[in-house]
Amino acid sequence: MLDPACGDGRFLVAHSNSVGVEHDGDAAAIVHARAPGCLIHEGDFFSWAAETRERFQCAAGNPPFIRYQRFTGEVRNRAIRLCARHGATFTSLTSSWAPFIVATATLLEPNGRMAFVVPAEIGHAPYAQPVLKYLARHFDLVQVIAVRQKLFPGLSEDCWLLYCAGWGGRTETIALSILDSFTFQESPPEPNVCVALQDWQRWGGRLRPFLLSSSLRSFYWEISESPQSHRFRELARVGIGYVTGANEFFHLRPSDAERLGVPERFLRACVRNGRCLTGRAITQATVDKWRRSDDPMLLLRLTNADPIPKAVRDYLDSAAGQQARETYKCRSRKPWYAVPDVTVPDAFLSYMSGETAALVANRAKCVATNSVHVVRLSGVWNLSELQDAWEQPFTELSCELEGHPLGGGVLKLEPREAGQVLLSRAKTLRHEMVAEVAEGLETMRRWRHYGQNARSLPMD
């Protein structure tokens, strides 16, 4: 048995004839002491995997989950190159576990099998698709075991399990087992759903929709094909708000602006985070309320064409200004104080949501930071029609399916995902589907742990 990232060897000790790879010298030393019979290769797994002639009957482990922002440099390049040689293409946006799985599979003997702990992202992340496609091209059985309750309660990351058998084979399906909780068992659980690869592709390469009943999934497609329905991207453009690089410096409280003497023409009322998105519209009354509470709700909006009055110049040259101009974003633009991409959208959409994503009209000509999305209508529906459809339970379900869980109960909708949300103008759902949509919504929220020790939403 091979464990490609064996840590302190907890899988290796359970198997009398095993080989581990570990790049951390201290962990490798613990394995030597704990499992003297095992062979340990100390170093980077991908360098070793590219060279070794050893082949294994099975593999198991818990590969590192290093997100793309930190999975960088030569190790990542080697991992991506090795997988590409075997026909699995990853971009630089991949998390480390994905190439670990592919590279390990290539070291199996014919008919070999493997079992891994994987992040629940295997159910929705774009970079999980090349892994599952590769596995389906090379194993008789590819099984994903979705586990709702946390496998590792101390980790923020939800984990699922992956089991593959029959290396050298091929399959046209992914077997999905749906478990509420996992307890040790000798063999993989029976699958609940046999997901045809074609169906999986139709759902954008996501397994999470298969947590729902097949009748609800069929209903979703039925609605998507109705002439009364649209994807959000057909109705509006969704983009990100502006990035200041130094929010504290660029967002002034009304009392600060007055004390500093910044003229009104350089100040714009702004939506700073998702918590500002309450109700159906941001109106002048909303902005007045922010003002009265003296919230930091005024963006200091300067362009390189503006002659800068002394009061503003003094603020730019203050200690806070000296600090702000050193931030990465400010250093990389000219002039450093001109925040780009400040526009007035028709509406705002929450990026990270608790129960549901809010679509809020912009009736006060506000601008917004990149903590929320900015929405511009394309003119097919008016805003009130769009908001009516947005507030339907079916649309909420669509947000759950097209968005993804962020951990801690939060639903995240990237602009691309928001564009996929399905809206229908039909006022009422077919009678028999009302309860099923409500139940599906509840299921999806339970899987993202909404309402269970949910963390508060990020402020900025």
Ligand SMILES: C[S@@+](CC[C@H](N)C(=O)[O-])C[C@H]1O[C@@H](n2cnc3c(N)ncnc32)[C@H](O)[C@@H]1O
């Ligand atoms: C999640 S831990 C798993 C450890 C062990 N299997 C367990 O479940 O406790 C992942 C391990 O991968 C190791 N690792 C990370 N990148 C590696 C690489 N490129 N080559 C070898 N080991 C690596 C880390 O040092 C860490 O010990």
